[in-house]
Amino acid sequence: MADNVITVDNLSKLYRLDHQSRRPDSFRELLSNAVTAPFQRLRAMHGKATRSTEDFWALKDVSFSVPRGSVVGLIGRNGAGKSTLLKILSRIVEPTQGSIRLRGRVASLLEVGTGFHPELTGRENIFMNGSILGMKRREIERQFDAIVSFAEIERFLDTPVKRYSSGMYVRLAFAVAAHLDPEILIVDEVLAVGDSEFQKKCLGKMQEVAQGGAGRTVVFVSHNMAAVRSLCNTAIMLKSGTLYAQGGVEKIVAEYLASARHTAEPQVTFRRPDKAKLWMASAELLINGQTSANAEMGDTLSVRVRFQSDFPTKHPRLGLVVTNAAGDKLINTNNHFQPAKELSTALQDGTITCHLGQLPLVAGLYSVSLWFGDLTTDHHVASDALSFALTEKDIWGSGRVPNAESSLLWWPSSFAVEPVQPTAAS
Amino acid sequence: MSSPTAPVHEVIIQPRRGWVPIDWRELWEHRELLGFMVQRDLKVRYKQTVLGLAWAVLQPTFSVLIFSVIFGAFAKIPSDGVPYPVFAFAGMLPWMLFSTAVTAGGQSLINQQHLLTKVYMPRMFIPAASIGTAVADFAIAFVVFLLLMLAYGRIPGPSIAAVPLLVGIAVTAALGASLLLSSLTVSYRDFRFVLPFMMQVWMYLSPVIYPVSMVPEKYQWILAINPMVGVIDGFRSACLGQPWNWDTLGISAGTAVGMLAIGLFYFRRTERRFADIA
Numbered sequence: 001m002a003d004n005v006i007t008v009d010n011l012s013k014l015y016r017l018d019h020q021s022r023r024p025d026s027f028r029e030l031l032s033n034a035v036t037a038p039f040q041r042l043r044a045m046h047g048k049a050t051r052s053t054e055d056f057w058a059l060k061d062v063s064f065s066v067p068r069g070s071v072v073g074l075i076g077r078n079g080a081g082k083s084t085l086l087k088i089l090s091r092i093v094e095p096t097q098g099s100i101r102l103r104g105r106v107a108s109l110l111e112v113g114t115g116f117h118p119e120l121t122g123r124e125n126i127f128m129n130g131s132i133l134g135m136k137r138r139e140i141e142r143q144f145d146a147i148v149s150f151a152e153i154e155r156f157l158d159t160p161v162k163r164y165s166s167g168m169y170v171r172l173a174f175a176v177a178a179h180l181d182p183e184i185l186i187v188d189e190v191l192a193v194g195d196s197e198f199q200k201k202c203l204g205k206m207q208e209v210a211q212g213g214a215g216r217t218v219v220f221v222s223h224n225m226a227a228v229r230s231l232c233n234t235a236i237m238l239k240s241g242t243l244y245a246q247g248g249v250e251k252i253v254a255e256y257l258a259s260a261r262h263t264a265e266p267q268v269t270f271r272r273p274d275k276a277k278l279w280m281a282s283a284e285l286l287i288n289g290q291t292s293a294n295a296e297m298g299d300t301l302s303v304r305v306r307f308q309s310d311f312p313t314k315h316p317r318l319g320l321v322v323t324n325a326a327g328d329k330l331i332n333t334n335n336h337f338q339p340a341k342e343l344s345t346a347l348q349d350g351t352i353t354c355h356l357g358q359l360p361l362v363a364g365l366y367s368v369s370l371w372f373g374d375l376t377t378d379h380h381v382a383s384d385a386l387s388f389a390l391t392e393k394d395i396w397g398s399g400r401v402p403n404a405e406s407s408l409l410w411w412p413s414s415f416a417v418e419p420v421q422p423t424a425a426s
Numbered sequence: 427m428s429s430p431t432a433p434v435h436e437v438i439i440q441p442r443r444g445w446v447p448i449d450w451r452e453l454w455e456h457r458e459l460l461g462f463m464v465q466r467d468l469k470v471r472y473k474q475t476v477l478g479l480a481w482a483v484l485q486p487t488f489s490v491l492i493f494s495v496i497f498g499a500f501a502k503i504p505s506d507g508v509p510y511p512v513f514a515f516a517g518m519l520p521w522m523l524f525s526t527a528v529t530a531g532g533q534s535l536i537n538q539q540h541l542l543t544k545v546y547m548p549r550m551f552i553p554a555a556s557i558g559t560a561v562a563d564f565a566i567a568f569v570v571f572l573l574l575m576l577a578y579g580r581i582p583g584p585s586i587a588a589v590p591l592l593v594g595i596a597v598t599a600a601l602g603a604s605l606l607l608s609s610l611t612v613s614y615r616d617f618r619f620v621l622p623f624m625m626q627v628w629m630y631l632s633p634v635i636y637p638v639s640m641v642p643e644k645y646q647w648i649l650a651i652n653p654m655v656g657v658i659d660g661f662r663s664a665c666l667g668q669p670w671n672w673d674t675l676g677i678s679a680g681t682a683v684g685m686l687a688i689g690l691f692y693f694r695r696t697e698r699r700f701a702d703i704a
Contacts, residue, residue, distance in 0.1 A: 101437070
């Protein structure tokens with residue numbers, strides 16, 4: 001029997017979704033809620049619920065074990081239960097049923113820069129953040145120079161981090177986390193930040209951690225199949241809260257890509273993310289103007305997002321990236337790239353539609369990731385929120401079709417043939 | 427890092443029900459974090475030094491000034507033979523310590539939700555750390571108070587050595603109230619609105635502007651259930667040389683410890699749901 005450092009046994013997590021709208025509309029309502037809410041909550045606790053609630057198993061009977069020294073990729077679509085599993089592994093939320101046994105010091109990294117305070121200097125935040133992540137003062141002092149040079153912020157060490165550029169902030173935050181020295185490291189998709197140069201550096205650092213020889217175990221969650229493949233040796237795939245497959249990384253990634261092919265999602269509704277002031281309520285794909293997840297070559301594609309916000313905004317910003325099944329990002333567009341156009345009336349609830357026009361994509365399965373925000377901030381990010389399948393079509397009526405093996409894109413183009421007159425020389 | 431001979435650090439994660447015991451070992455292992463959090467709050471508060479320090483002094487000074495005019499000069503509330511401003515300041519100081527600590531502590535969890543939902547750490551440190559600033563404010567205002575006493579020609583006697591003990595009782599009560607209120611606020615956001623009102627009522631139930639001697643002697647023990655009664659009364663005995671009222675102090679110290687126990691137990695009981703509802 002291998003030396004298992006993580007043993008998950010029949011783990012389940014139940015969430016009770018509350019269908020009452022949470023935001024009181026008036027001060028009067030707020031007051032009456034203030035008086036009645038505790039009583040209602042008490043009654044709900046004793047099973048005499050007066051509001052409609054719905055049980056939702058974010059995880060159901062998940063069991064697996066991770067041997068010492070392995071690097072496990074945790075994959076699955078949005079809502080498959082990855083985040084819930086990570087939060088339970090990190091001891092942030094408690095499971096409803098089942099258990100996990102962890103042998104070794106655990107450090108988890110679900111966010112970069114947890115506990116950073118904008119008024120404190122880089123130096124002070126290194127200590128604060130390191131300590132929150134479970135490092136001792138001695139360890140932080142020992143690693144201090146390495147952290148600073150990894151983050152490349154030597155000159156700004158004594159500047160409050162509120163004056164940092166967002167890149168510097170992320171670099172510093174990741175640098176602290178990268179110098180943690182735990183026996184079990186749990187990493188959420190925190191690499192999805194920073195410039196690509198720095199991302200490479202982070203992946204390198206993680207690889208170093210994973211292969212450090214000290215028998216370190218890493219659990220890594222990502223939507224980026226290329227990163228999972230290069231970092232992990234085994235993978236676990238979750239689907240609708242259950243364990244779908246577990247095994248060698250290549251096999252599981254292939255399985256993930258294959259299963260995604262059968263689950264094209266033309267529509268998605270979102271839960272409002274924590275603390276988001278501006279968020280997407282739902283999104284849908286329109287193929288030739290109709291909600292659908294099945295397109296043929298040459299069809300036109302639009303993405304419509306219903307957004308809501310705490311305050312009226314004149315600057316909704318939507319970005320989207322279309323990715324193929326292998327994880328290549330093919331199309332990137334964002335109205336932030338375009339000259340700022342202000343809405344004439346500010347909206348709190350509206351839709352924003354991006355018309356991509358005729359897609360130059362070859363047959364295959366594609367997913368669409370969405371970013372939503374305003375002029376300054378991405379308030380809501382949904383990786384691979386929508387997906388669609390594209391099938392071949394005889395676009396030019398010639399019986400010949402650009403095939404998926406020869407290129408990632410085809411291009412609508414026209415050809416002009418002109419004769420060249422023989423020159424009258426000689 | 428860990429040498430092969432180090433004992434394996436094993437953690438079992440499973441649903442817990444009912445009362446959860448306090449994990450003292452974990453608190454001890456993370457003690458440095460509490461220090462960092464207190465330091466952080468102090469640094470942030472006094473970063474702009476002039477304003478930060480001034481605030482700690484101005485707040486009690488102005489309250490005392492207003493109280494002296496309204497309650498001392500107009501209403502002529504007795505002050506046990508002590509000049510009213512000195513008397514009111516002596517009540518205001520421990521009261522401010524308690525009320526700033528509870529106000530900051532009560533809101534600490536909802537103001538730092540990312541520490542609940544993004545990382546695991548001993549969550550008791552969050553309300554506990556916010557008390558550090560209140561103690562620092564107290565220390566600064568205490569210096570001002572001593573100057574005021576000197577200005578009125580009063581020299582504190584040796585009994586002033588009891589002040590740290592009284593601060594200890596106030597901090598114990600404040601920690602208990604903070605733990606209870608902060609966890610209630612996570613579940614019921616309404617407590618955010620209740621808190622300021624509650625502190626106001628609590629102030630009038632404490633002998634800040636009036637002496638305990640105004641209350642008939644046979645009812646004083648009821649008053650003393652409020653831990654701040656013993657602390658404020660004791661503070662006046664320690665600094666102004668009033669006779670000590672040991673019964674009151676004893677009862678108040680007892681309730682302070684009781685409040686801490688209730689706060690700790692309720693916090694531990696609800697803590698496991700924080701990340702789910704925060």
